[in-house]
Amino acid sequence: MKKFFTVLGGMGSLATESYVHLLNERTPTEKDQDYLDYILVNHSTVPDRTAHILDHSKPSFLPPLVEDIKQQSLLKPEFMVLICNTAHYYYKELQAATDIPLIHMPHMAISVMKKKYPKAKRIGLIATKGTIADHIYENEIKDAGFEYSLGDQAVQDQVESLIYDDIKIKGKVDANKYYDILQTMHDKFDCDVIVLGCTELSLAQEKAPDHPYNVIDGQGIIVDKSIEFAKKIRRGEKIDFTKIY
Structure with a gap:
């Protein structure tokens, strides 16, 4: 197979399944051959990202992801996507392990947000404790020139319950x-836009999209960008991956 891309997933598997479902659903097709060419790496045994970020004595998720990237690089994909926001904690190390472009999902998400909601005053961020602790989205939002709110402990407890108790454990949204x-972030913390900084929250958005709030879904955005890049590559177009954000 040539002119394909690699999806580094399994963190968690239901969120990765959501990415693949949206990828296939949003790809314009009239026949089997219109779908995109990609390899899915569903590495579900990668150690917990949040646990390691909060306590570096816990197993690191960097070595297995580096191994995945090196294995896939031998197959020469055109680009790779990492379907886990929290895993971007080691983005620099992961990109350094390969010459293949690795799309930075949080950076892409906030880049799109800035274009879509340029007049937003305050951005809400909901994510795992690991993503909050590593400041990836927080720094991206600040660098884009926006105020932001992380809510409070009650919101964080609800977010963690939705991600872990409902989705990861029960498999339900x-x-x-x-x-x-979303309502609390909008009403209590005056957030014009709410960033979904976890792919399990992206799954929640896919399964429960009927609400009036402005959200930025990093996984949904990376789905659209995957389709855009893959279709250009299939047509033989060159992409400067240093200028995609």
């Missing part, structure tokens, strides 16, 4: 809990 989180 609690739509009412998701809506409550």
Whole structure:
């Protein structure tokens, strides 16, 4: 297979399944051959990202992801996407392990947000404790020139419950809990736009999109960009991956 891309997933598997579902659903097709060519690496045994970020004595997720990237690089994909926001904690180290472009999902998400909501005053960020602790999205939002809010401990507890108790453990999305989180960030913390800084939250958005709030879904955005890049590559167009953000 030539002119394909690699999806580094499995963190978690339901979020990765959501990415693949949206990828296939949003790709314009009339026949089998219109779908995109890609390899999915569903590496579900990668150590917990948040646990390591909060306590470096816990197993690191960097070595297995570097191994995945090196293995895939031998196959020469055109680009790679990493379907886990929290894993971008080691983005520089992961990109340094290959010459293949690795799309930076948080940077891409905030780049799109800045264009879509240029007049937003305050951005809400909901994510795992690991993503909050590593400041990836926080720094991206500040660098884009926006004020931001992380909510409070009550919001964080709800977010963690939705991600871990409902999605990762039960395999279900609690739509009412998701809506409550968005409403609180909007009403109590005056957030014009809410960034979904976890792919499990992206799954919640896919399964429960019927709400009035402005959200930036990093996984949904990387789906659209994957399609855009893959279609250009199939047509033989050259992409300068240093200028995609």
